[in-house]
Amino acid sequence: MRINQQEFAPWLLTVLEQLTQQAQYKNNPIILAGHDDKGLLQVAIQFLANSLCEQSNLSPACGHCEACHLFKSNNHPDVYYLWPQKELHEYELHGVPKGIKKYSESILIDEVRQCQDFFYTASSRLQKRYVLIYPFDALNTSSANALLKTLEEPPDHLCILLIGQALDHLPATVISRCQIVSAAIPSFLEQITWLRQQGAAEPEQLLSLALLNAYDALQLQHSSALLNLRRKWVQWLISEDPDDRLLASVDELGISVLYQLAMRVCYDFQLLIEGMLPTQFLSWIDDMQWVKRLPRDRVNTLFSVLQQENRFAHHPLNVKLSLDFITENWHLIKQ
Numbered sequence: 001m002r003i004n005q006q007e008f009a010p011w012l013l014t015v016l017e018q019l020t021q022q023a024q025y026k027n028n029p030i031i032l033a034g035h036d037d038k039g040l041l042q043v044a045i046q047f048l049a050n051s052l053c054e055q056s057n058l059s060p061a062c063g064h065c066e067a068c069h070l071f072k073s074n075n076h077p078d079v080y081y082l083w084p085q086k087e088l089h090e091y092e093l094h095g096v097p098k099g100i101k102k103y104s105e106s107i108l109i110d111e112v113r114q115c116q117d118f119f120y121t122a123s124s125r126l127q128k129r130y131v132l133i134y135p136f137d138a139l140n141t142s143s144a145n146a147l148l149k150t151l152e153e154p155p156d157h158l159c160i161l162l163i164g165q166a167l168d169h170l171p172a173t174v175i176s177r178c179q180i181v182s183a184a185i186p187s188f189l190e191q192i193t194w195l196r197q198q199g200a201a202e203p204e205q206l207l208s209l210a211l212l213n214a215y216d217a218l219q220l221q222h223s224s225a226l227l228n229l230r231r232k233w234v235q236w237l238i239s240e241d242p243d244d245r246l247l248a249s250v251d252e253l254g255i256s257v258l259y260q261l262a263m264r265v266c267y268d269f270q271l272l273i274e275g276m277l278p279t280q281f282l283s284w285i286d287d288m289q290w291v292k293r294l295p296r297d298r299v300n301t302l303f304s305v306l307q308q309e310n311r312f313a314h315h316p317l318n319v320k321l322s323l324d325f326i327t328e329n330w331h332l333i334k335q
């Protein structure tokens, strides 16, 4: 995947307008927060493109001037990507040390220290320099603390953007120093329509498997191995008599995705038992009819258990153990 300015969903236009206005109004760092952080990243990219372009003044970037070319090739000297190695690698950006087996998923304190020079050196081309922190959920306590001074009194030439999902993953000391632009979640229909325009074959199922996150869905569509693993996991969860061969390799999805998908399937079970239509995996409704016979309290208990355990899903637990835990509890509802 590369940083580019296409694939811009219509519901993000208001976020872009808001960001552009806020950035003009004040010099405080800006937090862009919302469910679909990949979509918000696209907003930030478009904002940067517009701001850096030397032909247009905050209107859409021309795409042809030298600044636009530098930005598109990830070589603009006034842009700094303060991202974890994992994301730098995924987006094919510079700055990932060679020969690493497992890329770090956190923004490390040393990485924050390394960009101090960038913060305090004036731009070579324009008046502004831009720092993109993505995802801000990847800041740990020490790296967030290392940023505090710059966030509190950023130099006039510096615009800092923090993009991510959960504001409660950020220390209050960081939030209090920033302006916040938060994005509303688009409707299912809006997302489906847009995904179809982007060429998605089965947008409903794709969006469900991507946890109702349109930009994740777009990315999933291009990685069929991951998409199939998610599909296998959901198939295991929704079948009355599941084939355990479907569980082969699903631990590769990681704890968080395993839990998120299981919780959403369980939520659909609850709706079906109450005589309502599933909202998460509607395209699998025919395979879920057996659920209506299940005792309501068992399914409710399962949901609470999953919800409770999911709180620890960000901790470095053993994936295989988590998978066993979910499947064992899943069997309990049928006994």
Ligand SMILES: [Zn+2]
Residues within 6 Å of the ligand: 052, 053, 054, 055, 056, 061, 062, 063, 064, 065, 066, 067, 068
């Ligand atoms: Zn331009």
